Amino acid sequence: MERLSSNVWTVLLWLAVTGGVLSLGSAQAHAGPPQPKPAPVAALSLRTALDTVALGSAATYTQLGLQAGPAVQQFYSQRDFTPAWTHADSAGWNHNARQALALLRCAPEYGLDPATYSWSILSALPDSLHYLAAKTATLAGYELRLTDALLRFATHLRYGRLHPLTLTPIVLTQPQTQEAVDGLRQALASPELTTAFLSCQPTSRAYCQLQQAWSATLRQHPDSLHPTTGNAADFRRVALNLERLRWDLQRPDSGDYALVNIAAYQLQLIRNGQVVQSHRIVVGKPDTPTPTLDSRITVFVTAPEWRVPYSIAVNEMLPELQNDPGFLADNNYFLLDYRGRRVNPWRVNWQRITPQTFPYTIRQTAGRHNALGNIVFYFTNQHGIYVHDTPARALFREPKRARSHGCIRIEKPLELAAFLLKREGQQAALPDIRRSIATHDRCRYDLAGGLPIRIRYYTCEAQNNHIRYYADVYCQDEAVAAAFFKP
Template sequence: MHAMLDTPGKVSIPLQARYDILLTDAILNLMNNLHYGKLNPEFPASRIDALTGTKFQADAALLAGMGQKDLLSVIAAAQPADKLYRAMQWRMHMLEGQLQGDCYEIPEAEVRKLAINMERLRWSNTGDSVYIQVNIPSYTLIYRAPDSLYRFKVVVGKPETPTPTLVSAITYMTTAPEWKVPAKIFARELLPKAKKDTAFLENNHLAIYDLKGNFVQPTAANLALVSKTPAIYFARQSAGCDNALGLLVFRFANAYDIYLHDTPEQALFKRKERAFSHGCIRVEQAEKLGSLLLSYDGAKARTGLLHRDITTYTKQNFVLKKPVTIKITYLTCMIKDGELQDFGDPYQLDHSLEMAMYGTDLPLSTSLKK
């Protein structure tokens, strides 16, 4: 580049063109990495290249910014505008700039932790001003409304049945829902309990059906038969105060068949660490969250109907005119009052992402010291 600028004519036109193409490609790749993340499992380079429509497109953003004086600002604008991301970015700038200038040793472990969590925030970079964020390591749900922020406690999946990260949209809620027991839970947990105690099913409002919908009487002989070929049977739990889904479930499309729901096991929300589910997310104060979504949807008058249907165990769908984005994230840290909050790593995912980004383990000295 210096040869082309300082000594015009020294570099051949074909080489200048090749350099131009490679530099442009590198800038576009950088912008895509800043926006979608370098290691985003949902947006590999092939998918990004094929994007059209409303999704961020680096070529269009770069072209639109070519007339501006500060090209670096155009490139940096590809990053998430999310407050969580900006707070982490500020903290990293402080660590890499202020501490270094004051003769502190940079705490490499904290820098890397910030870097991998900023990468994860790029994966959920939707740009929405209104959304629900479930963060697995902190066991929290945040509902960000136009002018308010509400926090709820959640229960997430156990390490052996983890809650997946994803981005979707809540489209409707159902009061007093029935629960179709997932096949693995049916075969591995429910049937063994029912065989030991034939009253187990009735006591938990559960019933077994064949694939044609025919009810199967829970006799010892029938349960033994079902256990031989559980794949051609299923169980369903009727609505009620002790239904596994509780009295309200929030539905959103996803490939994992998980959902956000109420629970009769309210005592679990008093625990500090709340990884107890089979992958679905249980939320405290589910009715309050449902009422907030109805109010945002312009249907505040229906909150009374929601309460009535919950208290009378009446099944009813409440469809949202404006679906609300839901992000399930795995952020092992956040910034509060300028300081790092470490939530732990319940699924032990930090190390693999760190290795993918850095390729090396941490140096021996990672502490902050003067």
């Protein structure tokens, strides 16, 4: 049976023994009038164990085996070092501790590993200990370690285990420490500790659906409760995506917004947590991936011209022009110089033009042939991407649709336009939109409020209580998994 590390046990045993001896000597020397009742042995042991004066904070917490030492210190300081999980007069866990241990054991239901929180060690606390000193030391050690585990578990449930940008383990800030301590204190005061404790989780629609569907899956197959048994591949995939969803904690799930899931090739319109519209999409190729971001659709344009991005112009079109200057006219493009004046491509010595010296802008005229299709939706971002129609409608029938240069091509774009106009009270403009498309006359529609758009990369999600898994088309799971499951 696993135990606390020997150095932790030794320190706490020494504290308990010396504390007991000093108390005994003092009582013998001052027999006579009644003295004030001393502090309970367990509270004294916790106070002494967490005293950082002799060794310093870092060394004290390391010797005690605490990974969230400052948070543990704050938790017990606020309760005057009274034990929260152990009985003061007998060995063993109390009722709240047994609930807490059951919760840690079920960490896989939340995409987390019980081993991260020393569950097997904590659950091995003996039911009875024969010597007072050993009992006090052991109880104090287990008490501190359980609090440490619960504070870290709460933080991971709320914010994730990794920093989303660096993929390094999250370090508790003072606000997060206070939040974890307050949450644990409130859970202890609640008649139902487990429910109160779990209230720290994100409340977004996507997170709740995935977590609940995964929890139901594990409860149907108890043998796969541990991440290293059963279907470990499914656990890893769900764990990574629950982590990603925790990174989105600060994003409100109320109101209207567009959610793009790159891996699912899907754009959904969400209203107060419910999907009201769904579109198939085409996303960037692995070598020109669609980025994840947050922005707001503020304008859309019908019958647009396409200004060819410089990278496409020099990498894909320049070789075509060097072979045949008629390539532009054949595909409804025209050439502009730096002043915006049209240039005859037949009068350019294309063999002397290189990607480094390319001085032109290429545009494509509006119409059914245009790469942007009949309508384009703009939102501010540093990547120069947008959502747009496409003349290549057959792509939407393909199961794998990572085919663009990074922009998002959308099926049934007029339905998205209608949704946007209705939100703005401009639905009367719909006939004008169809007319401008038919006549290839460019029209611009500004949105007063705009629509938030979130572009994400989730390789699994829950729909109707079933988990759907998607191909990791950009191989992004690999980097997150390497950090998340690092021993």
